[in-house]
């Protein structure tokens with residue numbers, strides 16, 4: 001079903017300031033910054049080993065990252081797992097009774113196809129499925 005951890009999504013208040021920590025203290029390299037309008041986020045990707053850290057700053061006070069920070073503070077907001085065929089994965093999740101936030105894939109950073117599973121169906125973790133072609 002899932003192949004690897006594609007990325008770990010971390011909600012932050014200030015992307016530029018947080019990036020200093022990831023670059024200068026942890027020594028990670030920035031792979032690029034992108035705005036994903038549909039998710040109301042500005043995203044930075046920092047590869048590490050076979051996966052990536054995704055730093056997310058909200059571009060809108062009503063967006064999911066702004067709401068997350070308001071309720072829980074900064075921190076890990078989701079884990080993304082790589083799949084080969086997201087449409088098939090979504091159907092399989094639904095057939096297993098999992099509540100999907102997205103029943104059809106959306107487009108995420110880097111043009112990936114993404115879909116979220118509801119944390120109430122996954123024992124408390126917001127899970128993103130992610131297909132990259």
Ligand SMILES: C[C@@H](C(=O)O)C(=O)SCCNC(=O)CCNC(=O)[C@H](O)C(C)(C)COP(=O)(O)OP(=O)(O)OC[C@H]1O[C@@H](n2cnc3c(N)ncnc32)[C@H](O)[C@@H]1OP(=O)(O)O
Pocket residue numbers: 009036039041043054056064065067068071076077078080101107108109110112114116118119120124125126128
């Ligand atoms: C760019 C892209 C990419 O990778 O390419 C991205 O990652 S975009 C990354 C940002 N986009 C997204 O997150 C889109 C999907 N997320 C959403 O649709 C939303 O954030 C929801 C997950 C449905 C939460 O919505 P909302 O805050 O309105 O609901 P709510 O506060 O009523 O929360 C319902 C329950 O879920 C819990 N809950 C909320 N957010 C959670 C999270 N991130 N992890 C774990 N639990 C979470 C709340 O504590 C609450 O539990 P209790 O009832 O027990 O208190």
Ligand SMILES: [Co+2]
Pocket residue numbers: 007009054078080108128
């Ligand atoms: Co993500």
